[in-house]
Every structure is written in C-alpha cells, then in structure tokens.
Amino acid sequence: MSDQQSNELIILRPPTVADGADLWRLAEGTGVLDTNTPYAYLLWARDFAGTSVIAEVEGEPAGFITGYRKPTDPSTLFVWQVAVDSRFRGRGLAKKMLFDLVERTADDVSRLETTVTIDNEASLALFGALARAHGTEMTRTSLFTEDLFPHQEETGEEHAAEDLYTVEPLHAPAT
Numbered sequence: 388m389s390d391q392q393s394n395e396l397i398i399l400r401p402p403t404v405a406d407g408a409d410l411w412r413l414a415e416g417t418g419v420l421d422t423n424t425p426y427a428y429l430l431w432a433r434d435f436a437g438t439s440v441i442a443e444v445e446g447e448p449a450g451f452i453t454g455y456r457k458p459t460d461p462s463t464l465f466v467w468q469v470a471v472d473s474r475f476r477g478r479g480l481a482k483k484m485l486f487d488l489v490e491r492t493a494d495d496v497s498r499l500e501t502t503v504t505i506d507n508e509a510s511l512a513l514f515g516a517l518a519r520a521h522g523t524e525m526t527r528t529s530l531f532t533e534d535l536f537p538h539q540e541e542t543g544e545e546h547a548a549e550d551l552y553t554v555e556p557l558h559a560p561a562t
C-alpha cells in the first residue's frame with residue numbers, strides 16, 4: 388500500500404437507499420457478478436442495511452457487501468455479494484468490509500454462509516482469512532449446481548456452480 392493510500396479516509400457504514408444506484412454501479416462494474424436490478428439494490432439498502440456495508444474511500448463509493456440473516460436460522464449471516472471497484476482492489480478493502488460486518492452483527496450471528504464459484508480465488512482467500520481470524524475452518528458443500536441455473540441458450544452465458552462455504556463458529560469480539 389502506498390503512503391497516499393494509507394492516508395486515505397475509508398468509511399464503512401450500512402447503506403441507505405441513497406446508495407442503491409451506487410451498489411448497482413459497483414456490481415455492474417465488476418463484470419463478473421450477477422448484476423441484480425437497480426430496484427433490488429434499493430430494496431436491499433432499505434430492508435437489509437443492518438447486514439450490509441458500503442465502503443467509501445475519500446468520499447467515493449469503493450465497494451459493498453450485501454447480506455442477510457437467514458429467516459430459518461437468524462444466527463447465520465448469509466453473505467450474498469461482495470464487490471470492490473477495480474481501482475481499490477488488493478489493499479484489504481473487502482477484508483475490512485467483511486470483518487466490520489461480522490463484528491457489527493456479532494451479538495446475533497455466530498455462523499457465516501456464502502457461495503463461491505470454484506475459480507474465484509480472491510473470494511476464497513477472503514472468506515479463508517475470516518475463518519483464520521476466528522480460529523476456525525471453512526467448510527465447502529455443493530449447493531447450486533450448474534443444472535439449476537437457466538440454460539446458456541436463454542441467458543447468453545453459462546453459469547458456474549456455486550458451492551456453499553460455511554465459517555463457524557464466529558466469536559463475538561472480546562469486550
């Protein structure tokens with residue numbers, strides 16, 4: 388990280404509806420995430436702000452995480468999308484957002500789930516880092532296999548299988 392980067396002001400906070408369009412832009416900008424509709428990000432910012440985070444670097448939207456607590460098991464935080472603008476990658480921003488979110492929800496959440504495609508090394512490294520920080524393992528099981536997604540002829544591109552990764556137990560920070 389350069390000296391200039393280490394001096395930059397980074398703000399991590401729950402998103403508001405005013406951030407909805409930026410969440411969409413950030414997702415779209417990755418070129419690899421399934422971009423949801425702009426409406427979906429507005430809805431997320433309104434109803435799931437407590438389990439989501441947006442990062443601003445020097446006032447610029449730089450990344451986000453969307454997540455929710457599973458209705459059937461509210462102690463599980465499901466992390467849906469993680470995006471960091473390419474200009475701000477490789478300097479720990481995704482890790483900062485993830486660790487911040489886990490800490491913010493620690494009173495209610497002791498387990499994290501996410502899905503990752505097999506080729507996404509950065510994502511695996513990110514959740515692996517969380518498991519290490521909590522002194523636990525990350526486990527993988529099959530979840531959304533390729534055949535569950537619409538066919539390539541319908542969407543224009545094949546969707547890789549999304550494996551389920553679980554990190555538990557997450558420890559509440561020492562007080």
Ligand SMILES: CC(C)(COP(=O)(O)OP(=O)(O)OC[C@H]1O[C@@H](n2cnc3c(N)ncnc32)[C@H](O)[C@@H]1OP(=O)(O)O)[C@@H](O)C(=O)NCCC(=O)NCCS
Pocket residue numbers: 417419420467468469470471472475476477478479480481482483507508509510512513516
């Ligand atoms: C995945 C993504 C969010 C990582 O953002 P980032 O801010 O660059 O990540 P960080 O700098 O916090 O790095 C987190 C970990 O991933 C590792 N990492 C980062 N980029 C990597 C890459 N391209 N290849 C391998 N590992 C990588 C880091 O070394 C770090 O691991 P460590 O703590 O063991 O050193 C970002 O690359 C991105 O937006 N990608 C496109 C969208 C996507 O794939 N999202 C994830 C699926 S939901």
